[in-house]
Amino acid sequence: MRVSHAQAVAHRMRVHHLIDRLPFGAYEQAAHVGLQDSFPRSALLSLHARVNGCEPDGWADPRLIQTYSPRAAAYVLPRRDFGVFTLGRSPVDPDERRAAEAYAEQVCAFLDGRSVRGRDLPQPIARIVRGAAPTGRIAIRWDARSMAVFEVPRPQVDVDAARLELCRRYVHAFGPTTPATFAWWAGLTPRDARPTWQRMSNELFEVDYEGRAAVILRADEEALAPAPAAEGVRLLPAEDSKLLSLFARTDASTADDTFHPHALVVDGQVAGRWGRKQGRVVVKLDEPVSEETRTAIEAEALSMPVPGASMTVRILPAP
Secondary structure: OEEOHHHHHHHHHHHOOOOOOEOOOOHHHHOOOOEEOOOOOHHHHHHHHHEOOOOOOHHHOOOEEEEEOHHHOEEEEEHHHHHHHOHHHOOOOHHHHHHHHHHHHHHHHHHOOOOEEHHHOOHHHHOOHHHHHHHOOEEEEEOOOOEEEEEOOOOOOOHHHHHHHHHHHHHHHHOOEOHHHHHHHHOOOHHHHHHHHHHOHHHEEEEEEOOEEEEEEHHHHHHHOOOOOOOOEEEEOHHHHHHOOOOOHHHHHHOOOOOOOEEEEEOOEEEEEEEEEOOEEEEEEOOOOOHHHHHHHHHHHHOOOOOOOOOEEEEEOOO
């Protein structure tokens, strides 16, 4: 089975609900594979791209939680799946697992039941917070201005089952893919990722992804066999556009515009870049668009639920 880049992008966008938005309030489903929250408000804007009527405080919904998760980045996650994204990437090696537990003990002893701002953490504690996160005992709250760290009860989940579920969600959301890419995404060493990948083998289906060997879930074979069309306009944060591989290989040199680091996606294709400062959104088109598409871009920008901001948008024409 051959899968093109266009097919892969369309599949990923559908899985991530970036073509048909989820109903109002469906934040858990929107964060099913986690939402990276590195740029200020990026997880909120990722929710906005997936959920109808996303509220300015959608990221703080009580059904969601934050911690350092894949690649030790700040993530917004479904609270009910906290164990999948923490214990699911715990080290396989017993010594490394004990080291992570020791980090967690030190952090929790310092916190002593409190929520402590990141800037108030002593350096020896601040340095090990990320390393303690895979124990499932450490959560954070980052509101784009300040960060706090607090202890949570360890999730009552089977660690091996959590590892398999993390891998399963990754392949479903980002396939076609490879074991090396899964290890990178999950923040695992190849040695730690390999046993989980091998146990997943009966759920995987090998495909030709533009001349390279890759896999998808067997359950996704039927969905990927036709070439589904991706439709609509989305202004995606850089984290979304990079993780979804929306930038083709030939786009690599133009994807690093630090003033407009995010992706304008029109019908599954990157059609420009955008940046935001508070409520001011500037969109740079890569190519001319129809008046209908321009109106859709303006509406998408003006509907961003940035707290306390009056949204404006400026669209720069294609060069």
